[in-house]
Amino acid sequence: MAETVAFFRPNDERAAEATEIVREMGSEPLSDPMLAVEPTGDTPREDAAYTVLTSKTGVELARDAGWTPASEVVAIGTATADALRSNGYRVDRVPEEYSSSGLVEELEDEVAGERVEVARSDHGSAVLTDGLNDAGAYVHETVLYRLVRPEEAGESAVAAAEGRLDGACFTSSLTVEHFLAAADERGVRSAAVEGLNDAVVGTIGDPTRETAESYGVGVDVVPADAEFAALAAAVVERL
Template sequence: MGKIAFFRPDDERATEAAEIVRELGHEPVSDPMLEVDPTGEAPRVDADYTVLTSKTGVELAADVEWEPSGEVAAIGSPTADVLRSAGYAVDHVPEEFSSTGLVSHMRDMVEGSRVEVARSDHGSPVLTDGLEDAGAYVHETVLYRLVRPPTAGKSVELAADGELGGACFTSSLTVEHFLDAADERGIRSEAVAGLNRAVVGAIGEPTAETAEANGIDVDVVPEVAAFETLAEAVAERL
């Protein structure tokens, strides 16, 4: 049994992740690196297409009783599932669950249309730039900011001490916040060295690229961008 760290927000997502890691026969280390800070904004209601990119964004939109006038697109099936659970119809889900995949899916339908992108303050410009290049009039609403909780960092110390068997990074921002927490403790080089002795998983290529650019060797990138698949890949390598 090894210790596998993950960095999901401290809500049902962290609870679910702990259960998955435990069922895989390893010890879960929950170290939330993201905390949601809502802006109080709501998606526009007059767009031809509205793009939601996360479960959190859907929940915040539903909380203010947002009612879209046009079609709704979800960046992947997990977001689509939450949209449907909240009572929204989902018109578009790309085969590839990424900004690039969504742009490819919508490229031929958005020329001259108003497209609302409602997401966090750390959304990739790949989505907005790609839709604009396809001829859409794009408006972006920041529904929430993603900040690092002040308590984050126990996985950093475990990594530096060589006690971490694996790590599951689910976004570039979790990588950056992990390194920020290491910098605060003055143990960045030790923490990175500890990760490089462990099994590091990244949920997609952008996350893997961020890790690699900061000296972290990524061992696994699953084909499906889902936490369960990521955890399974890390556990299997362990």
């Protein structure tokens, strides 16, 4: 019988893509979206020397708002870069490390005295804005959307609590926190954490790993490539 691997991507093409990836790897996918998007209606500033986009969702909301960048456009990750290009924007920079700290390292030697616009969700890491501020940039952050937990989320928490989960792929600290909140609501948090610790848990990036471990969830794999396909492959391989 195929192992069951849970993931928590938004209920759109990202969840569909993840389902296909996990199934093609020979595992049974359990899609339990832990994030839903609530747009704020705000638009990125257009007068910055550098504009940083961190997600496909942010790109699409900026496009819908009619945003036109004035200067360099920086993308965290290939998925964000691909979304920019497919929506008619240029991409001037993609940091080698797909993380806030990687972006700070990419720009810190050239942003002193420059305006940097950061357009992202309401749960963006302070590592990015603080790091750019420390490098001497004038940082402005626009919150394009809020990330909330869907009311129906929690199937994976029940599966973990009942010992029916073999693997779990957490793509952000917020997915960890929302998983545990959903388990709390169902009265199975302790059992769900125990179930995760009997399974193979993977996270994208060290910040997500640190969040999981701070709540007592052991992390088995953190792939070098911060993409879902690499995360799923690492979990399935460990299984």
